[in-house]
Amino acid sequence: MMEETVFVKGVLKMTLSFEQGPIRPPSEAYSLLLRLTRNCPWNKCAFCRTYKGKSFSRRSVEEVKEDIDRVVEVSRLVGEVSQRQGYGGEVNGEVLAKIYESGQSQFYHVAFWLYHGGRTAFLQDANSLIMKTEDLLEIINYLKKRLPTVERITSYARSITLLRKEIGELAELGRAGLSRIHVGLESGSDEVLKFIDKGVTSLQHIDAGRRVKEAGISLSEYVILGMGGQRWAREHPLDTARVLNAINPDFIRLRSLTVVKGTPLHEKMVQGEFIEQSEEDVVRGEKLLIESLRDIQSSIVSDHSLNLLEEVKGKLPVDKSGMLAVIDRFLELTGRDKENFILGKRWGMYRVLDDMADSSRHARVQEAVDRLSRQGSFLDTISSLKNQII
Ligand code: SF4
Numbered sequence: 139m140m141e142e143t144v145f146v147k148g149v150l151k152m153t154l155s156f157e158q159g160p161i162r163p164p165s166e167a168y169s170l171l172l173r174l175t176r177n178c179p180w181n182k183c184a185f186c187r188t189y190k191g192k193s194f195s196r197r198s199v200e201e202v203k204e205d206i207d208r209v210v211e212v213s214r215l216v217g218e219v220s221q222r223q224g225y226g227g228e229v230n231g232e233v234l235a236k237i238y239e240s241g242q243s244q245f246y247h248v249a250f251w252l253y254h255g256g257r258t259a260f261l262q263d264a265n266s267l268i269m270k271t272e273d274l275l276e277i278i279n280y281l282k283k284r285l286p287t288v289e290r291i292t293s294y295a296r297s298i299t300l301l302r303k304e305i306g307e308l309a310e311l312g313r314a315g316l317s318r319i320h321v322g323l324e325s326g327s328d329e330v331l332k333f334i335d336k337g338v339t340s341l342q343h344i345d346a347g348r349r350v351k352e353a354g355i356s357l358s359e360y361v362i363l364g365m366g367g368q369r370w371a372r373e374h375p376l377d378t379a380r381v382l383n384a385i386n387p388d389f390i391r392l393r394s395l396t397v398v399k400g401t402p403l404h405e406k407m408v409q410g411e412f413i414e415q416s417e418e419d420v421v422r423g424e425k426l427l428i429e430s431l432r433d434i435q436s437s438i439v440s441d442h443s444l445n446l447l448e449e450v451k452g453k454l455p456v457d458k459s460g461m462l463a464v465i466d467r468f469l470e471l472t473g474r475d476k477e478n479f480i481l482g483k484r485w486g487m488y489r490v491l492d493d494m495a496d497s498s499r500h501a502r503v504q505e506a507v508d509r510l511s512r513q514g515s516f517l518d519t520i521s522s523l524k525n526q527i528i
Pocket of ligand 1: 182
């Protein structure tokens with residue numbers, strides 16, 4: 139289905155569109171987003187609100203292929219804008235700015251993807267691996283044929299779904315071009331997994347992760363710091379480390395829990411069934427987790443601004459002591475400086491611990507800490523600032 143496109147004052151106005159879902163991993167910021175399924179087939183995890191109230195559906199192979207054809211056409215139009223601007227088809231900052239002016243988000247998305255080389259694609263939404271292997275293969279092959287610059291194709295998948303595929307099927311997907319799978323491990327504790335209704339056991343997480351690795355596909359496992367709350371403050375990091383040690387994923391991606399209104403977890407919290415950990419205790423859990431990771435070569439990635447200590451990242455085992463040193467540096471701060479850093483980070487005044495050395499920022503944050511403490515609203519403010527980051 140081709141639709142009319144026209145240039146108005148040198149800016150392309152187009153009605154060509156393709157379907158996209160709401161989220162992608164932070165590491166896929168420069169990827170082309172292609173929607174294979176809509177929403178989440180599980181949709182029960184207690185902490186998650188992304189797809190609540192939305193029903194799951196699969197898109198047909200033909201629909202997805204038509205979307206790929208549209209991306210090809212939009213890419214051609216981006217080149218046309220570049221030609222008209224006198225850049226001979228190159229997608230540079232000026233071309234990107236011109237397309238941004240058009241206010242057409244998908245046009246900009248494709249231009250942004252091309253600007254960054256057009257090398258990666260992410261298959262949405264929450265669990266695209268639920269599609270039949272033959273359908274996935276047809277889509278991946280078509281994607282690579284129509285968009286030959288794409289070198290890396292990645293997707294989210296649930297462990298349970300991965301267990302329903304033979305290792306041979308996963309390997310075939312890997313050979314076709316599926317380069318990386320992102321799995322929401324969340325926790326390695328069976329009690330926590332049950333409590334949050336993840337629909338998977340720690341053993342199943344281990345089996346699924348090992349299958350992905352055996353199939354030769356890169357594996358990212360997501361861990362939520364603080365997910366055990368006060369009740370499973372030790373079990374959560376210790377069991378999570380046990381599971382990660384058994385998988386040895388390529389990446390361990392750290393997230394931090396924020397309890398969002400409207401989720402089952404918030405309901406449990408209101409009813410007193412779940413008590414959040416303090417920021418300091420979450421960091422203590424992070425320390426226990428990293429200390430307990432042994433004999434693996436994973437890269438720890440802290441690519442989410444909700445993580446209090448974003449500088450805790452590196453490759454195991456060589457960077458382990460450096461990561462623990464960052465954590466200890468925070469834990470050894472005075473109570474007053476801990477509060478200063480926590481508010482400054484949540485407020486966006488600091489990114490990393492070193493930012494506290496800036497005396498004017500430190501003084502401004504301290505003034506706010508003292509005022510909020512006098513009003514008795516320090517913790518509420520932190521919680522509301524965290525909710526704004528999501
Ligand atoms: S599987 Fe993922 S998207 Fe689905 S409910 Fe759980 S966390 Fe949310």
